[in-house]
Amino acid sequence: MSSAYGRYFLCDQSLIGFSGHCYAYFEPIKKVLEQEGRDVFVIGHRFRDLALAELGVLSAFTFWCDERNVGQPTGLPEEENLAAIKAGHDRAIMDDLRRLDEQFSFSSSDKIIINSIRHWAMCGVVDWLEQLPETRRPHVALLLHFTAEPERFQYDPSLPFYIESFRRIENSPCGENIHLYADAETLIDEYKNYTRLQVELSPFPHSHFAEPQTAANTGDQRIRVGYVGEARYHKGYQLLPFVVEQIAQTDIADKVEFHFHSFIHDKNAEFFHRSIAALQRFDNVHLYHEAFDSDEYDKFVLNCDVIMVPYLLTYYHSQTSGIYADATGAGIPVIVPRGSWMAEKVKQLGGGALAYPDDYLSFAEALYQVCSNIETYRAAAMQAREKWRSFNTPKRLVEMFESW
Structure with a gap:
């Protein structure tokens, strides 16, 4: 039975198998929402495993989000190379979301939760939202889990792209539709150096509460x-x-x-x-x-x-x-x-x-x-x-x- 409320779309670019916490993160959220009678769709990588497909996980995303997948080198100097890779990721996720919209016809009452997104793709989400009519723009939560400084106190070439991504949200007419979360106070404190946007502390949904079999x-x-x-x-x-x-x-x-x-x-x-x-x-x-x-x-x-x-x-x-x-x-x-x-x-x-x-x-x-x-x-x-x-x-x- 269809919910009278908006639908939830739980998205993770790296949801390709059971490795990591991609599926484990969404599974308890999905259960809570379904208990409340909400329509929930879990959406992963376009090459997600058959076992995930059998659990109802849909395929959509072109790239993984993490450091193992930053695209192909272009032969340009390092920062130009990273800029080219980021542009490719932004275009890819924008196209991925466009195809999902063709399939589901999003509305302003829908909520899209994107877990573990990085600076590679944040601008692409904003670009896609801005192309939608205002009456059909869903709310989007970006769940942030990554530092812009992999080695503490060492400059990393990705830092300007984090700042650019946050600034893109700050200046967008869709900014009120985008909600930022991080699961560590340390990350939130770091992000304060890059943006005036509010980043809320999010709980872990997947902690196991069964008794350990010691x-x-x-x-x-x-x-x-x-x-x-x-x-x-x-x-x-x-x-x-x-x-x-x-x-x-x-x-x-x-x-x-x-x-x-x-x-x-x-x-x-x-x-x-x-x-x-x-x-x-x-x-x-x-x-x-x-x-x-x-x-x-x-x-x-x-x-x-x-x-x-x-x-x-x-x-x-x-x-x-x-x-x-x-x-x-x-x-x-x-x-x-x-x-x-x-x-x-x-x-x-x-x-x-x-x-x-x-x-x-x-x-x-x-x-x-x-x-x-x-x-x-x-x-x-x-x-x-x-x-x-x-x-x-x-x-x-x-x-x-x-x-x-």
């Missing part, structure tokens, strides 16, 4: 230490073999087993093959090479006693982590890098330990501390869970969307 609950003797998400260099996967080796030399070696999600898009990455070869030497290491679907991901997270998030500070000095969000939402102790957004959250909420970034000795020491005092850290993590879930719910995010 070793204490299942009767297992070993503490299960997990790493989950894609095996990427700036997420610290290459540190894991050294952490395992350090723990193997301690008095808790027989009390710990490691479960490492080891899916990677770049099958030729040298660091990955070296890490896999090293990890396979240990009998207490279990590797999972395929991308998880939602149920598999939930089961993996909830079966961990400790989750390591050994990210480098590249990007993550201010960007958020869905892995941290899910672990904290489930009441599972975490180990995170100092100087990151995650570290600030651990300081505020408790429930974890800090390690120096890109330092396997520090991560091994923190892991030893947590595993040696696991019941204390479990109790703190459950307290952190209650604080976390007081704000981070899909219903609260939907209420924000409903306010405009």
Whole structure:
């Protein structure tokens, strides 16, 4: 039955498979909206997996949004090259949205939520809105998760394009139809340097609130230490073999087993093959090479006693982590890098330990501390869970969307 209210279109350019939090982000939002009788459409990349298609995810977008997909080099000097790539992304998303409008005939009561959009495509959204008749312009939420300074305090050529994108919204007659959100106070503070536009703090909708199946609950003797998400260099996967080796030399070696999600898009990455070869030497290491679907991901997270998030500070000095969000939402102790957004959250909420970034000795020491005092850290993590879930719910995010 069709809703009497406007429709929701939940869009993510990078929604191509189950890797990352693209589908996991929208799934709980969709459930809340459908419970309220709203018509909801989830729209992803034009080459989205068959499994997503079977879940009703529609195909539309040409480009991924993240740093792995910045288009093809043009042979121009760096900044001119980036400008050419950005122009291509802007044109692509404008054309993608135009085709969606031909399919759905948007109205002013509709709401389009675009998750994880970057400076590559923001101007294209504004350009598309301005081409629509005023009476048919939907409201658009842009959910921002990326810093303009991947390396803190180092100038990045993308910075002028962030400023340009914000300024495009500021000067557009459609500006009132565009609503900006970010999921970290650190990002909002950064964006204040680039724009006078209001960027609201958005809750995480996908934090898991089921009870973790800890070793204490299942009767297992070993503490299960997990790493989950894609095996990427700036997420610290290459540190894991050294952490395992350090723990193997301690008095808790027989009390710990490691479960490492080891899916990677770049099958030729040298660091990955070296890490896999090293990890396979240990009998207490279990590797999972395929991308998880939602149920598999939930089961993996909830079966961990400790989750390591050994990210480098590249990007993550201010960007958020869905892995941290899910672990904290489930009441599972975490180990995170100092100087990151995650570290600030651990300081505020408790429930974890800090390690120096890109330092396997520090991560091994923190892991030893947590595993040696696991019941204390479990109790703190459950307290952190209650604080976390007081704000981070899909219903609260939907209420924000409903306010405009």
